[in-house]
Amino acid sequence: MFxxxxxxxxxxxxxxxxxxxxxxxxxxxxxxxxxxxxxxLAIGGVAMAQSPNPYKPTKRGGGGPLKLLWWQGPTLLNPxxxxxxxxxxxxxxxxxxxASWDVDGHxxxxxxxxxxxxxxxGLAADAKSVVWKLKPGVKWHDGKPVTADDLVFNWEYAxxxxxxxxxxETYSGLTVEKVDDLTVRINxxxxxxxxxxxxxxxxxxxxxxxxxxxxxGGKSREAPNNLKPVxxxxxxxxxxxxxxxxxxxxxxDYHMANRPSFDTxxxxxxxxxxxxxxxxxxxxxxxxxxxxxxxxxxxxxxxxGGKGKSLFAVGGDIxxxxxxxxxxxxxxDGERSSIKTKHPILSDPRVRKALALLVDRExxxxxxxxxxxxxxxxxxxxxxxxVSKNTKWEFSVEKASALLEEAGxxxxxxxxxxxxxxxxxxxxxxxxxxxxxxxxxxxxxxCQKAGIDVELxxxxxxxxxxxxxxxxxxxxxxxxxxxxFQIPMTQPDPAxxxxxxxxxxxxxxxxxxxxxxxxxxxxxxxxxxIDAAEIETDPLKRADLYIKGNDLMWQDTVMIPVxxxxxxxxxxxxxxxxxxxxxxxxxxxxxxxxxT
Amino acid sequence: xxxxxxxxxxxAIPSLLGISLxxxxxxxxxxxxxxxxxxxxxxxxxxxxxxxxxxxxxxxPIYLRYLHxxxxxxxxxxxxxxxxxxxxxxLILQRLPTTLYVIGSAQLLAxxxxxxxxxxxxxxxxxxxxxxxxxxxxxxxxxxxFFTGILFILVFSVKLDWLPFVYTDVPGSGxxxxxxxxxxxxxxxxxxxxxxxxxxxxxxxxxxxxxxRLDYVTTARAKGLGQAKVIVKHVMRNAMIxxxxxxxxxxxxxxxxxxxxxQIFRIPGIGSLLISSILANDTPVVMAVTFVFxxxxxxxxxxxxxxYGWLDPRISFR
Numbered sequence: 001m002f003x004x005x006x007x008x009x010x011x012x013x014x015x016x017x018x019x020x021x022x023x024x025x026x027x028x029x030x031x032x033x034x035x036x037x038x039x040x041l042a043i044g045g046v047a048m049a050q051s052p053n054p055y056k057p058t059k060r061g062g063g064g065p066l067k068l069l070w071w072q073g074p075t076l077l078n079p080x081x082x083x084x085x086x087x088x089x090x091x092x093x094x095x096x097x098x099a100s101w102d103v104d105g106h107x108x109x110x111x112x113x114x115x116x117x118x119x120x121x122g123l124a125a126d127a128k129s130v131v132w133k134l135k136p137g138v139k140w141h142d143g144k145p146v147t148a149d150d151l152v153f154n155w156e157y158a159x160x161x162x163x164x165x166x167x168x169e170t171y172s173g174l175t176v177e178k179v180d181d182l183t184v185r186i187n188x189x190x191x192x193x194x195x196x197x198x199x200x201x202x203x204x205x206x207x208x209x210x211x212x213x214x215x216x217g218g219k220s221r222e223a224p225n226n227l228k229p230v231x232x233x234x235x236x237x238x239x240x241x242x243x244x245x246x247x248x249x250x251x252x253d254y255h256m257a258n259r260p261s262f263d264t265x266x267x268x269x270x271x272x273x274x275x276x277x278x279x280x281x282x283x284x285x286x287x288x289x290x291x292x293x294x295x296x297x298x299x300x301x302x303x304x305g306g307k308g309k310s311l312f313a314v315g316g317d318i319x320x321x322x323x324x325x326x327x328x329x330x331x332x333d334g335e336r337s338s339i340k341t342k343h344p345i346l347s348d349p350r351v352r353k354a355l356a357l358l359v360d361r362e363x364x365x366x367x368x369x370x371x372x373x374x375x376x377x378x379x380x381x382x383x384x385x386x387v388s389k390n391t392k393w394e395f396s397v398e399k400a401s402a403l404l405e406e407a408g409x410x411x412x413x414x415x416x417x418x419x420x421x422x423x424x425x426x427x428x429x430x431x432x433x434x435x436x437x438x439x440x441x442x443x444x445x446x447c448q449k450a451g452i453d454v455e456l457x458x459x460x461x462x463x464x465x466x467x468x469x470x471x472x473x474x475x476x477x478x479x480x481x482x483x484x485f486q487i488p489m490t491q492p493d494p495a496x497x498x499x500x501x502x503x504x505x506x507x508x509x510x511x512x513x514x515x516x517x518x519x520x521x522x523x524x525x526x527x528x529x530i531d532a533a534e535i536e537t538d539p540l541k542r543a544d545l546y547i548k549g550n551d552l553m554w555q556d557t558v559m560i561p562v563x564x565x566x567x568x569x570x571x572x573x574x575x576x577x578x579x580x581x582x583x584x585x586x587x588x589x590x591x592x593x594x595x596t
Numbered sequence: 597x598x599x600x601x602x603x604x605x606x607x608a609i610p611s612l613l614g615i616s617l618x619x620x621x622x623x624x625x626x627x628x629x630x631x632x633x634x635x636x637x638x639x640x641x642x643x644x645x646x647x648x649x650x651x652x653x654x655x656x657p658i659y660l661r662y663l664h665x666x667x668x669x670x671x672x673x674x675x676x677x678x679x680x681x682x683x684x685x686x687l688i689l690q691r692l693p694t695t696l697y698v699i700g701s702a703q704l705l706a707x708x709x710x711x712x713x714x715x716x717x718x719x720x721x722x723x724x725x726x727x728x729x730x731x732x733x734x735x736x737x738x739x740x741x742f743f744t745g746i747l748f749i750l751v752f753s754v755k756l757d758w759l760p761f762v763y764t765d766v767p768g769s770g771x772x773x774x775x776x777x778x779x780x781x782x783x784x785x786x787x788x789x790x791x792x793x794x795x796x797x798x799x800x801x802x803x804x805x806x807x808x809r810l811d812y813v814t815t816a817r818a819k820g821l822g823q824a825k826v827i828v829k830h831v832m833r834n835a836m837i838x839x840x841x842x843x844x845x846x847x848x849x850x851x852x853x854x855x856x857x858x859q860i861f862r863i864p865g866i867g868s869l870l871i872s873s874i875l876a877n878d879t880p881v882v883m884a885v886t887f888v889f890x891x892x893x894x895x896x897x898x899x900x901x902x903x904y905g906w907l908d909p910r911i912s913f914r
Contacts, residue, residue: 069762075680075876083679164647218651221681238767241690242680243872244864245765268764270862270872275749275761283753285760462875467645514642 054576055259055591061250063261063594066575068586069289071276073243073269078226079205080158080165085488085584088202089290090246090267092586094141094231097204098132098151099196101492101582107196108588111135111146111206111232111255113182116195127191127537132199134182138255140208141230141237148178151199153209153216162217167203169496174198191535193542194493201491202584207231234260234590244269254590261593274298280570281308287594288577289570290585295435296370299568312371313567315581316382316489316497319373321359321428321443321482321560323352326520328427328479335509337478339520345424346481350407352557355482357400358446359560361393367442368435373563380550381564383492383582388547391554393561400450409451417451426481429457429473431464436484439562469512476513478520486565492582494546495534501549501558503527521558597905601898608894615890620665623879624658652678665883675880679873684884687869694765695853695865697777702785703850706792707843713793714800718808719827729797736794741787745860748783759783763863784861788854792846799842803835837907844900848892852885 057063074090082088098112107115113133116122122131138146155176158165165171175187176198186198198204208230215223229237232255235248246267250260268286276289277299284307292299292310299310327341345351361375377393380386409417409424417424428444430436437458444454457480459473464485472479489497499505500516503523507515526549533545553559569585571577574595578588649655653664668675674684717726753761759782766776807813808831816830853867862868866885873881904911 075677076682081681161643161647164644164651166644168644169641221676227682239765241765241864242677242682242687243869244691247767264767266764268762268862270864270868271762271859275860275862278749278754279762283757283761285753285762462877466877467642511642514645 054578055593056576056595057258057261057593060252060254060258060260061263063263065264065266066262066592067286067288068265068267069271069276069279069286070267070269071271071273071289071291074246074267075242076226077229077237077240077246078207078223079203080154080163080167080207081220081226082202083166085202085291086269088584089586091205091229092202092233092584093235093246093248093265093267093589094229094233094237095205095207096232097201097206098134098199099204100201100587101580102578102588107200109135110590111138123195127193127195128188130186130188130195131179132184132186134184135255136182138232139253140210140232141251142208142211144208144210146206146208146232147181148184149181150206150209151184152176152178153213154206155198157207157212157216157220158203160217163220165220170198170203191537193535193537193539194495197491197493201587205231235262235265238264256590259590265589277302277310277570280572281306281310284308284572287572287575292568292570293435294568295368296372299570300370308570308572310371311569311571311577311579313569313579313581313585314382315567316380316492316494317486317565317567318376318379318381318489318561319439319484319486319563319565320379321355321484321562322478322519323355323557323560324478324481324483324519325522325558328481333509336472337520339506339508339522343481344422345426348407349557350403351409354400354403354407354450355447355452356557356560357394357396357403358450358452359393359443359562360395360446361562362395363442364439364562368438369563369565372566372568374566376561376564377554378550378564379553379559379561380494380497380546381561382489383494386494386543386546386550388550388554390547390551395446397446397449400446404450404452411451415448415451416453423453424451425453425455427455427457428482428484429459429464429480430484431461431475432458433461439484467512467514474513476507476515476518478507478518482560484562498530498533498546498549501526501553502530519558521553521556523552523556526552597902601902604898604901608898612887612891612894616666616669616887617662619883619886619890620662621658623883624661626877669887674884677873677878677881679876679878679881684881687881688866688884688888691853691864691866691869692851694763694863695851695858695867698763698781698784698858698863698865699788699850699854701781702788702854703792703843703846705785705789706796709789709793710796710800711839714797715804715827715832717797718801718804719823721805726801729801733794733797736790737798739791740856741791741854742856742860744790745784745787745857748787749860752783761861763861765864784857784863788857796839796842800835800839803838804831807831807835833907837904840903840907841900844896844903845893847896847899848889851892852889 070086070089072084072086074086076082076087077091077094079088079091079095082091096110099107099109099115102108109115111134113135114120116130116132118125124130134146134148140146155171157163158167159171161168173189177185177187179185199206211225211230212223227240234251234254236251238249239245239247248265250263254260273292273294277292277294279285280287280289281299281302303309323346324337324343325347326337326339327343328337330336330341332338332340365373365375375393377391378388380388404417404424409419412418412423428440430440440456444456447454463471463473464475466474468474471477475483475485487497501519501521502517505515505517506520506522507513507518529545529549529552533542533549536542536545567581569579576593576595578591579585580587653661665675676683677687680687713729717729720726749761752759760780761783763780763784766773766780813826813830816826851866853865853870855867855871857863858865858867859871870882870885873885
């Protein structure tokens with residue numbers, strides 16, 4: 001639609017006729033916000049801008065201690081082994097990537113001298129290679145210089161399957177070659193529109209070759225520096241007790257001027273989210289607490305006259321109800337919910353649509369999520385730039401009843417609909433979690449009004465989210481009719497997020513239920529759109545493809561999106577953190593300071 | 597006596613083997629796996645998970661894994677944590693001092709309260725002091741520690757702002773450091789000590805009452821011994837036998853930490869290590885901690901038996 005228009009606009013920005021900010025604003029207006037708008041500009045030949053930095057301190061240090069509370073304490077400090085965000089957050093205090101996503105969704109150079117662009121020769125026009133230049137003079141905490149060899153080593157280390165690094169996916173589809181001491185070239189096997197993945201963000205943290213070279217592959221666990229990080233970050237390692245405490249002190253040789261502001265840093269783990277919020281907001285014992293998943297009502301109460309406040313960072317995490325397309329109650333070759341079966345009731349699209357009409361997002365937001373959630377009709381809510389405008393959610397018991405009526409489900413004597421002597425009954429499972437159980441209750445009530453009998457089931461989170469092949473209660477076995485949980489979006493590009501529902505990823509007994517497509521949804525158009533998007537270099541067409549994928553999921557009611565969830569943090573009134581919904585909370589730690 | 601101890605230790609070996617086998621099998625059969633976090637992470641391909649499972653030996657049959665664990669344990673290798681990939685003994689040793697300090701102080705304080713109060717109450721049954729002591733004891737052990745813990749936090753941290761409620765390893769040394777370590781331990785120690793002291797007071801009191809009316813006590817009094825001497829030398833010594841059992845069997849708890857209290861105050865002790873390892877399905881850590889626990893129970897049972905003989909020579913070692 002605005003294809004030509006956009007191209008004109010990119011030219012305008014490049015030639016200086018249009019201000020970059022105006023461009024980004026217009027993109028936001030048409031549904032494509034910051035990170036994508038910037039990626040569009042980058043591929044369109046305009047160098048990426050950096051957000052004006054609000055950092056105020058005029059000297060390094062002197063800010064006193066910074067006390068962070070992570071209610072799940074980091075358990076290891078090697079970014080390539082970091083399984084959860086807690087470990088990434090802990091590693092990130094000491095290790096740094098080439099660049100990270102800042103508050104506005106711009107790529108901000110950390111160890112890189114500049115962000116690659118077509119002008120500076122960093123980006124190839126065919127999107128098949130990227131050249132990164134390291135900032136000269138950066139030193140590891142032990143004084144050794146950071147060079148291109150370190151980058152090449154990180155690629156070798158992470159992509160070696162024997163290392164069993166969790167970052168393997170980021171590094172395995174590419175090669176990294178040294179151009180000179182401070183320059184590397186990343187070569188992609190196919191056009192890669194989302195080029196800012198390797199060496200960027202959480203899995204982009206770089207570990208020193210001189211300390212890890214001997215521990216590549218099978219010996220990776222034995223490296224003494226897995227526990228004693230030597231990085232390039234704003235703080236130097238002092239002490240680490242897994243699950244409990246990380247302590248660091250200021251890095252006097254940090255490579256950014258006047259940074260960091262704090263003299264020491266402490267990240268304390270353990271406890272629960274509510275008391276973490278209390279320690280920051282109410283008593284002020286700590287400066288910042290992460291991931292405060294508590295009901296908004298509790299936060300509002302703590303905030304009254306407290307010493308801190310809640311902060312909300314917008315990312316792309318989605319809480320949804322997934323619909324089973326296969327029959328959970330019939331066994332085929334020793335496998336329930338087999339792809340060879342069809343769900344006896346839910347394979348009728350009218351029933352799925354009716355279910356979607358019975359989710360009262362407004363009540364769910366009001367009662368449970370408050371400021372931390374946004375009602376949504378999309379699976380893909382972020383990065384906000386990919387958000388479809390073609391979908392709309394609605395809550396209507398009448399419309400749902402009409403649809404069910406149309407599908408032949410008549411209300412029986414007990415108020416439950418039936419057809420051919422079969423009751424309209426669903427098993428609705430989720431993980432044990434306060435907000436989820438409340439949501440279940442709200443949905444069940446609406447279903448009852450429409451004549452659907454819903455049986456609720458909740459499974460302990462450690463079982464529900466496990467990859468245990470032998471346990472039938474995991475989300476990926478999906479031995480229920482519908483199920484609800486959250487999928488976090490781990491990077492500001494939808495490729496990984498969307499790829500999950502490709503038909504080649506259906507969870508089956510054969511792949512030990514490791515395939516991420518657990519609704520077992522097969523749609524040729526979706527597959528085609530996702531495959532095309534992965535190599536599409538034209539950012540506009542690419543966004544269209546992902547929006548199409550999202551819309552197909554909506555039309556087919558594969559997922560009933562419930563809530564677009566925001567990250568909630570607790571922060572003291574004087575602390576000025578630099579948070580981004582596209583990054584880990586500690587990603588821009590060098591820019592944190594305290595207002596005096 | 598040394599022969600008796602030796603014999604008892606020999607008997608302990610098969611029971612510990614049995615315990616370890618049961619623990620291992622239960623843990624192996626328990627649902628959940630240590631890589632659950634990887635499973636929901638789209639960045640981590642299934643092959644990495646499979647490789648990790650194979651590397652950590654999770655795909656081997658249970659008996660092989662048990663034998664492997666047993667032989668490693670016999671050589672002093674406790675295995676390593678799947679979650680933090682560091683050795684289990686390092687992990688436990690990191691946590692042990694804090695547990696011993698906090699839980700140990702609480703037990704000590706509980707004893708210091710319970711013994712004098714229990715003894716004094718028993719010497720004057722149904723007096724005002726006894727009634728008060730009983731009432732407080734009842735209140736004390738009817739209130740669970742998670743309740744008193746949160747109550748203390750609300751009163752002393754939130755309302756009065758006197759004490760911190762997050763227990764952390766404060767850096768530094770010298771007197772200010774010592775004071776800070778004491779200050780932050782006050783609340784957890786009080787919570788635990790009050791709970792323990794309450795039940796122990798009742799126990800000491802009834803043990804004393806059992807003995808205080810025996811004939812030999814009356815005889816001692818008739819001989820003209822003073823009240824204090826009768827109570828301390830004649831009554832207490834005998835009354836302490838069941839109390840010693842109670843205390844000895846609670847000693848493993850000192851090493852094992854107080855799970856609930858450690859969670860509330862974020863005390864980095866063994867108890868919180870155990871709970872977080874259970875939640876993360878970190879089987880090697882759970883196995884090691886519970887096994888150490890079993891060993892301690894066996895050991896302190898033995899110590900209690902030896903102490904009986906010392907307190908009451910009629911109980912002989914055979």
